[in-house]
Amino acid sequence: xxxxxxxxxxxxxxxxxxxxxxxxxxxxxxxxxxxxxxxxxxxxxxxxxxxxxxxxxxxxxxxxxxxxxxxxxxxxxxxxxxxxxxxxxxxxxxxxxxxxxxxxxxxxxxxxxxxxxxxxxxxxxxxxxxxxxxxxxxxxxxxxxxxxxxxxxxxxxxxxxxxxxxxxxxxxxxxxxxxxxxxxxxxxxxxxxxxxxx
Ligand code: SF4
Numbered sequence: 478x479x480x481x482x483x484x485x486x487x488x489x490x491x492x493x494x495x496x497x498x499x500x501x502x503x504x505x506x507x508x509x510x511x512x513x514x515x516x517x518x519x520x521x522x523x524x525x526x527x528x529x530x531x532x533x534x535x536x537x538x539x540x541x542x543x544x545x546x547x548x549x550x551x552x553x554x555x556x557x558x559x560x561x562x563x564x565x566x567x568x569x570x571x572x573x574x575x576x577x578x579x580x581x582x583x584x585x586x587x588x589x590x591x592x593x594x595x596x597x598x599x600x601x602x603x604x605x606x607x608x609x610x611x612x613x614x615x616x617x618x619x620x621x622x623x624x625x626x627x628x629x630x631x632x633x634x635x636x637x638x639x640x641x642x643x644x645x646x647x648x649x650x651x652x653x654x655x656x657x658x659x660x661x662x663x664x665x666x667x668x669x670x671x672x673x674x675x
Contacts, residue, residue, distance in 0.1 A: 478500065478523070478524060478529070478555050478558035478559070478562065479501040479502060479518065479522070479523055479524075479558075480499065480500055480501055480521050480522060480524045480529075481501040481512075481514070481515040481520065481521045481550050482667070483497060483498045483499065483532070484496065484497040484659060485536055485541060486536070486541050486542055487546070487669055488655075488657060489652070489654075489655045489657045489669060489671065490546040490669060490670070491615065491631065491651070492544065492574060492646055492650040492651060492652075493544055494541060494542045494544070495542055495544040495545055495546050495576075496532070496533055496536050496542045496544075496545045497545070497546045497548060497669065498546075498547050499512070499515060499549055500515075500547065500548070500549045500550045500551070500552045500554075501515055501518065501521030501522075501549070501550050502515070502516065502517070502520075502521075502550050502551060502554045502555065502594070503515055503516045503549050503550045504516070504592055505551055505580040505620060507620045507622065508622070508623060508624075509622075509623035510621060511621075512549075512550070515549055515550035516550070518554075518594065521550075526558065527565070533545050533566060533570065534570060537570055543573060543574060544574030544575065544576065545573060545575050545576070546575075546577070546578070547562075547576070547577050547578070548577075548578040549578065549579075549580075551581075551592075552579055553579050553586065553591045553606070554591075554592055554593055554594055555594060556591075556593045556606070556609065557593075557605065560605060560608050560612075563609060563612035564612065574614045574646065575612060575614055576615045576616065576617070577609075577613050577615075577617070578616070578617045579591075579617075580618075580621065581618060581619075582619050582638075583638070583640065586618070587603060588603060589603035589604075589606070590602075591606075611642075613643070614643045614646055615639065615641050615643075615646055616639075616640050616642060617631050617632060617638070618637065618638050618640060619636050619637035620634075620637070621633055621637070628653070628654060630654065631651055632671075633671055654671040656668065656669070656670035656671065657669050657670045
């Protein structure tokens with residue numbers, strides 16, 4: 478799969494402490510997108526799914542995380558790789574929380590109306606989403622729209638929706654919007670999270 482970046486531990490991308498993987502490639506062009514470097518399918522780097530699973534498992538075994546959030550870019554553009562990642566994670570780590578950000582609405586995903594580099598027919602795309610969905614604990618779905626700011630947890634604009642897809646979480650598990658700065662041992666700073674827009 479093609480990744481944009483990753484973060485070992487975040488407290489603003491879902492409940493608890495979570496690793497984050499941003500997948501590379503997005504063709505949705507939401508006005509005001511904060512992560513344009515994640516759009517090109519030429520950018521980022523190829524990562525073996527087995528390596529990503531091992532990375533998450535090591536972080537979990539170290540007690541650093543209790544969940545993983547997958548964001549982008551647009552993760553559904555790599556739907557088959559995303560499903561393979563989720564299946565491998567659920568086999569090895571059924572106890573972790575897994576969340577997904579996608580710019581597509583649930584209606585688009587459920588009808589297979591999303592762009593995937595796998596070039597699947599729509600019926601097969603809908604099946605892919607159903608298979609992906611059953612591995613998720615929550616998802617934040619819908620385009621970013623900077624003209625409709627939201628103050629709801631994980632939701633940047635009012636048209637987006639935070640969906641609970643399992644009984645692992647309740648809405649009270651999700652903290653208010655917040656921004657996080659992480660400085661790693663090499664002195665590299667990563668900024669992630671959700672500022673409150675006016
Ligand atoms: S879906 Fe996300 S990455 Fe893609 S353009 Fe919209 S805000 Fe940016």
